Amino acid sequence: MKETINGLSVFLEGNSKNKSIIFIHGFPYDSTMWQSQINLLKEEYFCVAYDIRGLGKSPADNGQFTMESFVDDLEMIINQLKLDKPILCGLSMGGYIGLRAVEKFENKFSAIIFCDTRADADGNEGKLKRAAAIKRINTEGVAPFTKDFITNCFGDYFKQNYKVEFEKRISDSLSFDPVGVKGSLLAMMGRNDTTEYLSKIKIPALIICGEFDALTPPAVMKPMAEKINNAEFVVIKNSGHMSPIENPKEVNEAMTKFLLKL
Numbered sequence: 001m002k003e004t005i006n007g008l009s010v011f012l013e014g015n016s017k018n019k020s021i022i023f024i025h026g027f028p029y030d031s032t033m034w035q036s037q038i039n040l041l042k043e044e045y046f047c048v049a050y051d052i053r054g055l056g057k058s059p060a061d062n063g064q065f066t067m068e069s070f071v072d073d074l075e076m077i078i079n080q081l082k083l084d085k086p087i088l089c090g091l092s093m094g095g096y097i098g099l100r101a102v103e104k105f106e107n108k109f110s111a112i113i114f115c116d117t118r119a120d121a122d123g124n125e126g127k128l129k130r131a132a133a134i135k136r137i138n139t140e141g142v143a144p145f146t147k148d149f150i151t152n153c154f155g156d157y158f159k160q161n162y163k164v165e166f167e168k169r170i171s172d173s174l175s176f177d178p179v180g181v182k183g184s185l186l187a188m189m190g191r192n193d194t195t196e197y198l199s200k201i202k203i204p205a206l207i208i209c210g211e212f213d214a215l216t217p218p219a220v221m222k223p224m225a226e227k228i229n230n231a232e233f234v235v236i237k238n239s240g241h242m243s244p245i246e247n248p249k250e251v252n253e254a255m256t257k258f259l260l261k262l
Contacts, residue, residue, distance in 0.1 A: 001013070003081075005050075005076060005077050005080045005081075006073065006076050006077075006080075007053070007058065007059055007061070008050050008051065008052075008053060008058045008073055008077070009031075009050060009051045009056060009057035009058045010048065010049075010050040010077060010081075011031055011048075011049045011050065012046070012047070012048055012081075013038050013042040013046075013047045013049075014041070014042035014043065014044075014045055014046045014047050015046060016046050016081075017046070018044060018045050018046045019044075019045050019046065019086075019087070019110075020045065020046040020047075020048055020081075020083045020084070020086040020087070021041060021045050021046070021047055021048065021086060021087040021088075021089055022048045022049075022050075022074070022077070022078070022083070022086045022087070022088050022089065023037065023038065023047065023048065023049040023050075023089050023090075023094075024050075024052070024074070024088070024089065024090035024091070024093075024094030024095075024097050024098055025049070025051070025052065025055075025056075025090075025091060025093075025094050026091040026092030026093050026094050026095075026116070026153075026241075026242070027052075027055070027092060027093040027181075027184050027185075027188070028055060028146055028149065028150070028173045028176060028181050028184065029055070029056075029169070029172075029173060029242075030051045030052075030055055030056025030057070030172070030173075030176075031049035031050055031051050031056060032056075032172070033091070033169075033242070033244060033245055034047075034049050034089075034244060036244065036245070036248035036251075036252065037089075037244055037248065037251065037252060037255060040252050040255075040256070041255070041259075045087075045259075046083075048077065048081065048083070048086070050073075050077060052070060052073070052093070052094070052097075052184070053065060053069070053070065053073055053180070053183075054176075054177060054179065054180020054181070054183045054184060055176050055180050055181070055184065056176070058180075059177075059180075060177040060179040060180030060183060062179070063177075063179035063180060063182055063183035063186075064183065064186070065183035065184060065186060065187040066186075066187050066190055067096060067097065067100055067187050067188070067190065067191035067192070068100070069187070070097045070187060071097055071100050071101045071104060074097060074098075074101050075101070075105070075108075078108060085108065085109055085110040086108075086109060086110065087109065087110055087111045087112070087113065087259070087262075088101065088102070088109045088111070088112045088113070089112075089113040089114075089115070089255075090113075090114055090115070090117065091114075091115040091116050091117060091242075091243075091244060092115075092116050092117050092215070092216070092241065093117075093184060093187075093188055094117070095114045095115065095116070095117025095118070096117060096118075096188060096191050098112060098114060098117075099114070099117070099119055099194040099197075100191065100192065100194055102194075102197070102201060102203075103194050103197040106201065106202065106203060109203055110203060110204075110262065111203050111204040111205070111206075111258075111259075111262055112201070112203060112204070112205045112206070113205075113206045113207075113208065113255060113258065114205070114206075114207050114208070115207075115208040115209070115243055115244060115251070116208065116209055116210055116213050116215070116216050116221070116241045116242070116243055117216055117221075118216045118220055118221070118224060119193065119194045119195040119197075119198055119224050119227075120193050120195050121191050121192055121193035122188065122189055122191070126189075127189050130185045130186075130188060130189040131189070133145055133149075133185055134182050134185050134186070137178055137181060137182055138182075141178065142174065142176065142178040142181055143174050145181075146170065146173050146174055146176075146181070147170055147174075150169060150170050150173060151170075152214055152215070152241075153214075153215065153240060153241040153242050154166055154169075154240045154241070154242055154245075154246060155210060155211075155212040155213075155238065155239055155240030155241075155246060156212070156240075157212075157238040157239075157246070158238070158239070158240065158242075158245070158246040162246075165245075169242075169245070195224075195227070198224065198227035198228050199227050199228070199229065201228050201229065201231075202229070204230070204258070204261070204262060205225075205228045205230075205231040205232070206231070206232045206234065206254065206255065206258040207221060207224065207225035207228070207231055207232065207233045207234070208234050208236060208243055208251060208254055208255075209221040209222070209233070209234070209235055209236065209243070210235075210236050210239035210240045210241055210242070210243040210246065210247075211235050211236060211237050211238065211239055212238070212239065212240050213239070213240050213241045213243070214240060214241060215241045216241065218235050221233070232254075232258060234250075234254040236250045236251055236254070237250060
């Protein structure tokens with residue numbers, strides 16, 4: 001079932017009386033990246049997935065996004081749907097949103113699952129890369145940037161063995177509004193660093209990382225997980241930055257084991 005909340009496209013599966021899980025996708029993707037996880041969990045959980053503003057089926061408006069405005073959108077969805085302490089699951093940019101939301105109002109959540117993401121903010125090099133990406137979109141259009149970025153997100157195993165699905169991920173993202181894509185880059189460039197809050201997190205946490213993630217490798221994510229009290233850290237085999245798509249079987253197993261302990 002699809003709902004529109006403050007202009008955002010929100011997709012609901014499962015019984016609303018069950019415990020809820022909110023899925024926040026990465027950049028530059030949409031909520032469909034979580035379909036394998038939702039298919040598994042919708043019988044026992046109320047699954048809420050939404051397209052981040054400016055991506056997927058959510059409008060870009062003026063594209064003047066900040067990480068704070070993305071967090072405001074998340075909070076509005078929680079309030080509008082009257083979700084009682086949902087489990088929060090985010091990947092990459094979705095993890096940035098989730099980390100800031102937990103820092104801002106941890107008491108609204110019962111547990112967190114973060115995939116292929118990081119707590120530290122962009123340094124100077126990262127900011128310059130975001131700025132260069134925006135410039136490239138302005139001069140060349142969104143397609144060349146999107147194709148190159150998504151290609152770097154996936155590991156070699158997936159690109160070689162699942163070529164049709166890989167190409168579909170690229171073609172789907174090419175339809176997104178360039179204003180929304182650039183707005184997401186601006187939001188990520190300006191996000192705050194949530195590293196200091198990691199040690200203060202009290203709710204259960206599962207941290208998942210692709211074995212061959214080139215953007216947030218295990219060497220980055222393991223220390224992040226170690227800063228969270230009693231967090232579980234799982235490395236997903238034959239997977240790059242998009243582990244829930246590249247190896248859904250292992251991601252689903254990790255999530256299921258974690259959820260059973262709650």
